[in-house]
Amino acid sequence: MSDTTDNKKGQGTIFEVNPKKAYNTNDEVASTSYDSSSGSISETEESKGGFKGWFHNFIDGFKRYDVGEIDPNLTDIERTAVIAAKAPLKRKLKSIHIQMIAIGGAIGTGLFVGSGTALATGGPASLIICYSLTGAMIFCTVQALGELSVAYPVAGSFLSLCNRFISPGWGFMISWNYAMQWLIVMPLELVAASLTIQFWNSSVNPGAWVAIFYCTIVIINLFGSLGYANVESVLSMIKIVAIVGFCILGVVLNCGGGPNGKYIGGMYFHNPGAFNHGFKGLCSVFVTAAFSFEGTELVGLASAETQNPEKVLPSATKQVVWRVVLFYLVSLTLVGLLVPYNDSRLLQSSSVDVTASPFVISIENAGIKVLPSIFNGVILISVISVANSAVFGCSRTIASLADQSFAPKWFGYIDRTGRPLAGVGLALLFGLLCFLSATPKEAEVFSWLMALSGLSSICTWGTICLCHIRFRNAMKVQGRTTDELSFTAISGVIGSWFGLILNCLVLVVEFWISLFPIGSKPNAKAFFQSYLNVVVNIGLFIIYLLWKRRKSIVWIHGKDVDLVTGRKKVDVDLVRQEKAEMKAYIRSRPWWYRTYKFWC
Template sequence: MTKPSEESSQGSTVDAKKSYISKLPNEITKDEIDDTSDFTQEKVPAKLGFSGRFAEFRDSFKRFDLGELDPNLSDLEKANIIASRSPLQRKLKSRHIQMIAIGGAIGTGLFVGSGTALASGGPASLIISYLLTGIMIFCTVQALGELAVAFPVAGSFLSMCSRFVSPAWGFVISWNYAMQWLIVMPLELVAASLTINYWHSNVSPAVWVTIFYVCILVVNIFGVKGYGEVEYWLSVIKVIAIVGFCILGIILNCGGGPKGGYIGGKFYHNPGAFNHGFKGLCAVFVTAAFSFAGTELVGLASAETENPSKTLPSASKQVVWRIFGFYLISLTIVGLLVPYNDPRLLTANSLSATASPFVISIENAGISVLPSIFNAVILISLISVANSAVFGCSRTIASLADQGFAPKIFGYIDRMGRPIMGIALSMLVGLICYLSVSPKESEAFAWLMALSGLSSVITWATICLSHIRFRQAMKAQGRSIEELSFTALSGVAGSWFGLGLNVVVLGVQFWVALFPLGGKPNPTSFFENYLNSVVNVALFAFYLLWKRRKSIIWIHAKDMDLTTGRRDVDIELVKQERAEQKAFMASKPWWYRTYKFWC
């Protein structure tokens, strides 16, 4: 019989061996290690040396093996299985998702683009358009939350579009979404370099875009955890800045600034609440949609979230705080402080922070230092959105490859869960940012923006349609919504509203593009505002020619796959948890119930 001390010694030796093996480079297997007796606590190194860490870093870029797939499966079935097996690492914590939901997409659209919107439609049009768009966004994110919790797979709404609508439209929307983020990244870097010119910098824009470019590359090399941590702190800064502006704006409106003087609502009377009438209101809708772009990234991150079933429902609810607390309140204050006919709103470069109504309102109050501080916040916001663009694009490119819509090499995901080829493509296209030193910069970026201008609107419409079709499939296949651990607060009705409003936005944008404000119809103006829709029609036609007889235009509800990648749910346990939660909430005061309903 072995003595206890010997057993203890032997056990510790085995543990030491296992610990050492786990720290070795991945190509060294257990079979290549000698007998257990050779491993003692004294022989186990405290940490890997430089060569070991370098080998570990090098091997992290090796491809993650997804295993074999049945060759007899259809393209759609293969795509669903690959999405469910995704090696993307679940490293985003609750605080990352919460802050990304609240402030992750706040950037150029709000801080700078709102100036163009104010000049086009006036302060009343600004509030009406952002309010309706905000309600639509809330319904869309709720629908996305329900789908993402039920199917926390790679590609999120992109792969679910192919599953619940059709592979044909999935091809279009995936490339449309990828193209959006491919273009946003260099645009934001150029806008960041122009923002620095607020301080009258004599340094070439190429220097600044290089610095920002390298920083974003480094962040994404650290994987999703690096992205989440950076976005968390950048979002905190943006949220603090907006809250501070709202407080300051109320003080300035009441005459508390250095220049003094009560402002109130005088700019609603002179020059007026509306500009360009109904057409001006319609023109603001597109700017409002651009301002909310990126809200859907919460759903795209579901495959890399530690506990999506608990984190995503809360995050999808908190979008309402961003809509009403940050957008509507701040823009209401902006409309009170800056008249829509202020020449700085339109004469300044549209990508520059000098056109920001936030900065203009502070300058009008005679505050000398604060405009520079807020300009720095705008710079941070631009870098944040550029960083999010690389995250969104790389995941979209990987999803395209998984669905068979792009070369398989783009589906390369390494052992750290990084979609390396997607990141590489995004950074490669990002080199367009060096057009900032070209004399044709404005013209080039106007056409780049045209390629992705309506992308977000089409994406949101597709998310709402996917949710509607998912519920139709549940009903057609005799499934109950009791199986869902989270259901959209807005229900199917909210998705119909979101789908309808997005279609209306596409319609009014066609009208404004065809008959521009203050001008006559011309091809250049039309395609600068509506080129994205033309590209989507071309993508759809290409898919039909590519797949020919294999193309699937529409999937019937009874044929939809409601199983692959589905989160395992114990229906009886879900019902029990709901009953306990209802009883718990009933015992709480009304203010607590209200808080938990929206948070």
């Protein structure tokens, strides 16, 4: 059986399916045997039921999924597009999974703990300004990502799309940049989890807790994308409830309703003040804000494993605004009102020490005894959640690297149940660095690991915005319109330009802060620990140019961009009709419903 399309440049290629494999309607692999004489496929005895059949299917599920032959005459860009479109990742994720990943997936130590460093460095006003601007940028970025992911629900999402919308060199750089980010996040978060436990019990060696959390992550990821999504949904719900509860409690405490009964109001905005370290302090908060939103783009990366991306992703990307407004701005505004930026506990430790969390400090200041332990439990859950997301993000990125011929082919090993086993294995292998927590050089090692991934998200988000700009430009040059898109970004191309420019400004500002750090003289170690990621990215781009030499493509012109391969087939007239009907229906409903549909 074969499904063929025109295999001219930019027009797709031949998709072949091995006749010795049969698949049921929900994309699960059926255990089969092939009768060469009759050409029929029949069910084996082992697959008819019982423990033997279950065990056989379980073992068989680890075998490699065969995507068929690829036309050897295709260019590197065309080959990448075809493989991304044919990737055997299973579409098991439902609407609730994607929505929970979008709403709570990135809430972790960046918000709960890292915001304490930002508060101490820049003051409460800087916290609100920087998180507001970063939140607006994230909203525009995720909207752009939603439009691209709905139009091209392919494996690797923006990683494979920037390979054909911008250039292969840029795709090589950003894909390895993104892989490094998640490779490093997992061991960091597992160490953070062990440190969180020490809030209750410091007598047990941190390595023991690291081992427990590591095994937990391994077990979760054996169940593939559905296992990750189910666990992430539960953990995200806990984080959401905790944030909403803190916002309510924060208002009560600020008004003097706590055990201490002291009205606070805006006192700390006057003494010690709204800003700290002036403009440089304000600029330094941008990087912490970016780290807090890390992982937002996972919604797009999950598009290739979503059951109905054209219906689910638009709603999920719109809901980012709720996370920005409620979970970040409201909670951090309350934190700024409840905790002065000169509180000594904010400055006493690294970004993974829960005792430096402004959320916990505000509760302790109010004289509440039990609640700090409960909130530390939420922080522990958040840390495990981010570590779990790291394996998901890293494994899909590793597979995408192989699909794009940027890494050995075995990196792209995906089994019959849709698990990118090579990527998962590599992520878990690198995750063993978490056991460095038992060494005296732990702090120095992790400082340099953080330096490798510190600005990774900024580069990733800027690339997503640039991809969207290039996509719209290619459509315009090739005579296409947005009428053929089932979902378009609310922020449009203007939002992508805003996101791209702001990301570039953050890189410039961070260069200044890294070169002239607050409170100390310029030194090479401080600079590279803050800016190493950008230096590595430049090195990756140069490596690609040297690797490909004359075959390297630095920039793809709009007229040459492939807008067809991997594109979800749509009836343009039907899409226009459905859009018109939906707009007419929404206009007929009350204002509150129209507002809800606009944002959700």
